[in-house]
Amino acid sequence: xxxxxxxxxxxxxxxxxxxxxxxxxxxxxxxxxxxxxxxxxxxxxxxxxxxxxxxxxxxxxxxxxxxxxxxxxxxxxxxxxxxxxxxxxxxxxxxxxxxxxxxxxxxxxxxxxxxxxxxxxxxxxxxxxxxxxxxxxxxxxxxxxxxxxxxxxxxxxxxxxxxxxxxxxxxxxxxxxxxxxxxxxxxxxxxxxxxxxxxxxxxxxxxxxxxxxxxxxxxxxxxxxxxxxxxxxxxxxxxxxxxxxxxxxxxxxxxxxxxxxxxxxxxxxxxxxxxxxxxxxxxxxxxxxxxxxxxxxxxxxxxxxxxxxxxxxxxxxxxxxxxxxxxxxxxxxxxxxxxxxxxxxxxxxxxxxxxxxxxxxxxxxxxxxxxxxxxxxxxxxxxxxxxxxxxxxxxxxxxxxxxxxxxxxxxxxxxxxxxxxxxxxxxxxxxxxxxxxxxxxxxxxxxxxxxxxxxxxxxxxxxxxxxxxxxxxxxxxxxxxxxxxxxxxxxxx
Numbered sequence: 001x002x003x004x005x006x007x008x009x010x011x012x013x014x015x016x017x018x019x020x021x022x023x024x025x026x027x028x029x030x031x032x033x034x035x036x037x038x039x040x041x042x043x044x045x046x047x048x049x050x051x052x053x054x055x056x057x058x059x060x061x062x063x064x065x066x067x068x069x070x071x072x073x074x075x076x077x078x079x080x081x082x083x084x085x086x087x088x089x090x091x092x093x094x095x096x097x098x099x100x101x102x103x104x105x106x107x108x109x110x111x112x113x114x115x116x117x118x119x120x121x122x123x124x125x126x127x128x129x130x131x132x133x134x135x136x137x138x139x140x141x142x143x144x145x146x147x148x149x150x151x152x153x154x155x156x157x158x159x160x161x162x163x164x165x166x167x168x169x170x171x172x173x174x175x176x177x178x179x180x181x182x183x184x185x186x187x188x189x190x191x192x193x194x195x196x197x198x199x200x201x202x203x204x205x206x207x208x209x210x211x212x213x214x215x216x217x218x219x220x221x222x223x224x225x226x227x228x229x230x231x232x233x234x235x236x237x238x239x240x241x242x243x244x245x246x247x248x249x250x251x252x253x254x255x256x257x258x259x260x261x262x263x264x265x266x267x268x269x270x271x272x273x274x275x276x277x278x279x280x281x282x283x284x285x286x287x288x289x290x291x292x293x294x295x296x297x298x299x300x301x302x303x304x305x306x307x308x309x310x311x312x313x314x315x316x317x318x319x320x321x322x323x324x325x326x327x328x329x330x331x332x333x334x335x336x337x338x339x340x341x342x343x344x345x346x347x348x349x350x351x352x353x354x355x356x357x358x359x360x361x362x363x364x365x366x367x368x369x370x371x372x373x374x375x376x377x378x379x380x381x382x383x384x385x386x387x388x389x390x391x392x393x394x395x396x397x398x399x400x401x402x403x404x405x406x407x408x409x410x411x412x413x414x415x416x417x418x419x420x421x422x423x424x425x426x427x428x429x430x431x432x433x434x435x436x437x438x439x440x441x442x443x444x445x446x447x448x449x450x451x452x453x454x455x456x457x458x459x460x461x462x463x464x465x466x467x468x469x470x471x472x473x474x475x476x477x478x479x480x481x482x483x484x485x486x487x488x489x490x491x492x493x
Contacts, residue, residue: 017263025255038287040116048345050096050126059314063176085186089197103156110362117343118157237272305343323402372459379415387409438469
């Protein structure tokens with residue numbers, strides 16, 4: 001299929017929508033149900049890797065910021081590569097060779113990290129497709145790596161039992177390269193449908209969504225076809241969207257995509273999910289996502305946090321500031337207790353190598369999950385998600401600093417008759433008290449009335465001394481050197 005077939009492809013999209021169980025209305029799409037595999041997985045890997053990994057400066061918004069006169073990226077670009085009219089963003093494409101990309105190594109690392117699903121970026125705001133496409137020549141098969149990196153990764157991840165999804169950040173491309181039209185740069189060259197920089201429209205301001213000029217019907221149709229092409233050729237089980245799909249002009253096309261995707265999945269007999277931010281999709285029709293943040297309390301609906309190992313960038317840069325495995329695991333435990341899942345991003349180098357810093361973090365997470373994974377995978381919210389003095393700030397972009405949890409901070413989940421209470425900062429000696437499990441007292445309702453049959457600490461071979469009184473469940477704390485969360489497994493009658 002190529003650009004000459006666009007009208008035929010649009011007609012096929014309409015046919016699938018009309019003939020499937022889902023139509024492009026919110027009332028119909030509200031019949032969607034979150035997949036069981038997704039609710040059980042709880043931990044996935046996000047991958048930001050593309051042409052923007054070549055300059056490795058600032059972050060993945062380099063292709064936009066390098067054309068913003070006076071910005072740090074603009075000055076760096078001129079100083080390092082020369083004037084924009086002579087060396088523009090497109091000139092990074094031949095340098096993006098992925099010569100050391102080994103999908104087997106990636107899949108093996110992700111599996112050892114304990115991830116259950118993998119979500120590579122299929123197309124970021126820069127407009128370069130990391131997959132084989134017949135809608136534009138600016139893709140990884142025809143340029144750059146000269147290979148279908150998405151297919152290669154899908155095949156190897158599937159062999160390791162990892163569920164494969166993908167993300168599209170295409171809609172923001174409407175304005176992403178627009179600053180390059182304001183001075184003598186390569187973006188001012190004639191642009192047409194399918195060109196790398198097309199449409200490069202003016203930007204009204206990143207913080208104000210509706211100050212952006214609304215995308216044209218031609219651009220939105222192209223966006224829809226790119227999304228449907230990904231569905232048809234790769235059959236992703238998860239489709240992640242970035243923020244700008246909430247623009248009102250995109251709403252009719254977004255509903256068409258959801259109906260198309262859900263109908264295709266129904267025909268395959270597969271359970272799939274779509275991620276969205278803000279209120280881009282009507283509640284109940286897909287899975288909400290919180291970028292670089294989480295909720296303060298448990299939610300009755302399933303949700304996702306997406307964040308990165310690096311605090312300052314989603315892609316690789318030469319000055320990434322990496323989080324510790326301990327801080328990520330505390331967030332994972334907190335998120336799962338509140339009915340969420342964590343999608344954790346890595347940013348490989350341009351040549352395809354995952355950094356030693358990120359690899360070390362992933363392996364440490366995997367080591368913890370090997371011992372404590374039963375408290376994460378398939379876990380469900382208990383009647384109470386947490387106890388303790390530390391309050392988690394709610395909302396997007398709130399995970400820039402480590403949270404100061406204490407030995408009194410616990411998170412709870414349940415699986416059948418097993419209740420898991422995770423201490424987020426284990427004292428290493430003495431005793432911990434889980435006050436939510438105090439002995440029942442009619443004068444202190446509501447309290448826990450269940451019968452506790454056994455208590456043990458995951459990873460510890462020796463029996464655990466415990467008792468229960470009106471103050472709580474008291475558990476003697478064996479000496480544990482690690483500062484990672486410690487899981488107490490409580491068997492209920």
